[in-house]
Amino acid sequence: MGQDGREPVLGLLASTDALLVTKDPITMTCEAVATGTTNSSGFTAT
16 A cells, blocks of 8 residues: 555556566566567567
C-alpha cells in the first residue's frame, strides 16, 4: 500500500499503453527490445 492507503500498482497499470508479461529474465527482454529481435517467449520488439 502507498502512503495514502491506495494500491500503487493500479495507478501504474492505468497509465500504461502496453504491458509485457514474459517468462524470460529482464535482461533477455531488454536485449530483445534493444536489438529488435524475438526472445524465447515469441515477443518481437518493434
